[in-house]
Amino acid sequence: MHAVVFAYHDVGVNCLKALIGAGIQIDLVLTHQDDPNENVWFGSVAKLCEDQQIPYLTPTASELTGLIPRIRKLAPDYLFSFYYRHMIPAELLACAKIAALNMHGSLLPKYRGRAPVNWAILHGETQTGATLHIMEVKPDAGDIVGQSAVTIGPDETATDVFGKVSKAAVEVIHQALPELIQGRVPKKPNALSKGSYFGGRKPEDGRIHWEQTAKQVHDLVRAVAPPYPGAFTENQGRKMIVARSTLKGPFPDNLDLGALGIQVVDNRVFGICGDHQVVEILEWFLQPTQ
Template sequence: MRAVVFAYHDVGVNCLQALLDAGIQVDLVLTHHDDPHENIWFGSVARLCEEKQIPYIQPSASELLSLTPKLQALAPDYLFSFYYRYMIPADILSCARIAALNMHGSLLPKYRGRAPVNWAILHGESETGASLHIMEAKPDAGDIVGQVAVTIGPDETATDVFAKVSKAAVAVLKSVLPQLIQGQVPRKPNLLSEGSYFGGRKPEDGRIHWAQTAQQVHNLVRAVAPPYPGAFTDFQGQTRIVAKTHLGGPFPQGLNLQTPGVQVVDNRVFGICGDQRALEILEWYPANKTS
């Protein structure tokens, strides 16, 4: 079996390695240049390709469609997309002789679209996972080929959960590879009406609104905790990143639970929320901190 792979991030590295381990011939990898303005805390697909001597290219989104003749000439059995960030044109998807498959970081049909792990934590989910599905022109809408679920702990951050999802992605792929190698693609309907689509998140979306409930604020902090841009608030004329919070107490008697915002009592820092509950800020630092 021969494949062309679109890949980035840890999921891209691990799933590409799983294909190689299974004996899939990877004729070409398409990946991204790292963004110099992004905190690159994850593995490099380009580096893996160099180590394994696999041809790879790093086209811009606008260059993808022009690559159609090249991919048609390769005539792969499968196209795989593992955390590739651009929409892949339908003309390219049709180059796959058997199927074009994408790995998505949620339990489809829930949390289709961008940043699925972050959104799941933000909404207080206790479970998410990885789903391999048929690629169609509409994102994350094709039939489901395989899924593996993972738990989300009440204090786990997006990085914690992403590590679980990365392992789940490899588990999904390995579970279906024996069938894929035989040219058989298991599939079940992706019932879009039972889920929702979410867009990308911007750093400004991390602003804490203390009028929200304590649970909502805690979930936001977990969802965007560093190495993501972080939740933030203003305190004494300074913008501060809130990196870690705790809901459980016990809390000092001197807290004023009637006024939402940040309070410092007994050298401890607390956020008072709109439901008149407090959470303790365990880690925070100036937003302009350079190290």
Template structure:
């Protein structure tokens, strides 16, 4: 069984390892060069390819169609995408003799699109997961091949949940690989009308709006906590990154619940929110960017 794999990030590393362990012949890996302006906290697909002597390339999005002759010559049974960041042209998807499959970091049809783990936490979800699905030109819209769910703890941040999702991705792949190796692709409908779609997030989206509820602000902090850009607020003329919060007390009686924003009582920072509830700020520090 032969595959061409588009891969990046921890999910790319872990799923590529699972394919190799199952005996899939990986003829080519398409990945990304790391962005020097991005905090790289995850595994390297390039390093894995170098270690395993797998051919790889790092084209820009505009260069992907130039790979079609090379991919066609490899005659892959499958084209896989594991957290690859560019949209893969339809002309490449049809190069797969059996199917083109993508691993997405949510329980489709919920949270189609970009940054699914961050969006799920931001919306206070208690569960997410990984979904392997048929690739179509419309993002995350093809039939579902396999899924695995994980819980989201009420204080877990995006990095912690992403680690769970990365393992769920491997679980899904291992569950369906025996059938895929036989040329059989299990599938069920991806009911988009029952789901949701979200775009990418920018660092500026992390601004704390103290008019929101304590739960909403706590979820924002968790969703974008470092190594993501972080939730931020102004305090005494400085922009501060709020990296960790708690909804649990005790909260001091001295807090003025009529004044929204940061209050420091006995050297402990708290945030008073729009629902007149408070959050304890457990970690915060001056921003280097804002």
């Protein structure tokens, strides 16, 4: 079996390794150049390709259509997309003789679109996972090929959960490979009406709104904790990044539960929220100057 792989991030590294380990011939890898403005804390697909002597390219989104003749000539059995960030044109998807398959970081049809792990934590989910599905022009809408679920602990951050999802993605690949290698693609419907589509998140979306419930604030902190941009609030005229929080008491008796926002008692930092409940800030720091 021959494949062309679009890949980035830890999921890209780990799933590409799984394909190589299964004996699939990787004829070409498409990945991204690292963004100098992004905190790159994950593995490098480009380095893996260099180590394995696999040809790779780092095209911009607008350059993808120009690669159609080259990929059509390769005539891959499969196209795989593992956390690749550009939309792959329909003409490229059609180059796969058997199927074009994408790995998504949620239990589809839930949390289609961008930043699925972050959105799941933000919404207080206790479970998410990884889904391999058939790629269509509409994002994350094709039939489901395989899934693996992971739990989300009440204090786990997006980085914690992403590590679990990365392992789940490899499990899904291993489960699917025996049939894929035989040219068979198991399918079940992706019931889109049972989930929702979410867009990307911007640093400004990390602003803490103290009128929300304590759990909502805690979930926001977890969802965007560093190395993501972080939840933030203003205190004494300074912008503070809130890196870690807890809902577990006991809390001091002399907190004013009617005054929303930051209160400091006995060198402990607390946030009073709209439901008159408390979130304790365990770690925060002044936002670095740009």
